Amino acid sequence: xxxxxxxxxxxxxxxxxxxxxxxxxxxxxxxxxxxxxxxxxxxxxxxxxxxxxxxxxxxxxxxxxxxxxxxxxxxxxxxxxxxxxxxxxxxxxxxxxxxxxxxxxxxxx
Amino acid sequence: xxxxxxxxxxxxxxxxxxxxxxxxxxxxxxxxxxxxxxxxxxxxxxxxxxxxxxxxxxxxxxxxxxxxxxxxxxxxxxxxxxxxxxxxxxxxxxxxxxxxxxxxxxxxxxxx
Numbered sequence: 268x269x270x271x272x273x274x275x276x277x278x279x280x281x282x283x284x285x286x287x288x289x290x291x292x293x294x295x296x297x298x299x300x301x302x303x304x305x306x307x308x309x310x311x312x313x314x315x316x317x318x319x320x321x322x323x324x325x326x327x328x329x330x331x332x333x334x335x336x337x338x339x340x341x342x343x344x345x346x347x348x349x350x351x352x353x354x355x356x357x358x359x360x361x362x363x364x365x366x367x368x369x370x371x372x373x374x375x376x
Numbered sequence: 377x378x379x380x381x382x383x384x385x386x387x388x389x390x391x392x393x394x395x396x397x398x399x400x401x402x403x404x405x406x407x408x409x410x411x412x413x414x415x416x417x418x419x420x421x422x423x424x425x426x427x428x429x430x431x432x433x434x435x436x437x438x439x440x441x442x443x444x445x446x447x448x449x450x451x452x453x454x455x456x457x458x459x460x461x462x463x464x465x466x467x468x469x470x471x472x473x474x475x476x477x478x479x480x481x482x483x484x485x486x487x488x
Contacts, residue, residue, distance in 0.1 A: 308481060309480055309481045309482050310479040312476045312478070362431070362432075363421060363424070364421065364477060365421070366418055366419035368418050369418070
């Protein structure tokens with residue numbers, strides 16, 4: 268079974284709007300990572316947040332982590348059509364990355 | 377630097393045939409992972425190598441699947457005999473120590 272579950276499963280927004288995706292997980296983790304996957308392509312690493320961190324920024328990305336609630340969120344600000352992709356959270360415990368089911372994001376031009 | 381290289385990118389075969397997927401990790405990386413992605417089960421870890429040694433193969437579905445890493449720059453995932461339910465995208469990923477995993481472009485396998 269998958270560790271992380273993303274919410275929503277699909278999200279459609281207008282270019283320029285912000286997109287927020289949430290991830291919940293079940294067990295203790297070393298870190299939580301977010302990946303992007305364009306249709307038919309491999310996964311691209313976006314950002315990693317460690318279990319002792321609460322918030323992290325990278326360009327237009329903002330990730331939060333709440334270990335008490337076992338949840339994380341990914342915020343993409345000022346979205347662009349090129350942000351259209353599937354986004355996955357992945358929790359790492361020891362060497363294992365366990366992926367969530369993903370959020371399909373559509374950014375309409 | 378070249379990323380993780382996988383071949384072939386697409387493979388179509390008939391049930392019962394042997395399939396071999398190949399992966400070249402990023403130079404200098406000492407860990408290699410094979411994943412499978414399907415609509416039903418999402419992304420699943422199949423096997424993990426560290427310094428060319430299989431550490432965890434608990435995700436390998438059954439005896440029809442086998443993986444090898446004869447050296448630091450090459451790994452194979454073999455399915456023999458293949459079945460239609462093996463149809464999926466297979467990803468290879470590599471990393472150095474506990475750094476980020478870098479994924480290859482994947483091999484889309486279709487078993488008829």
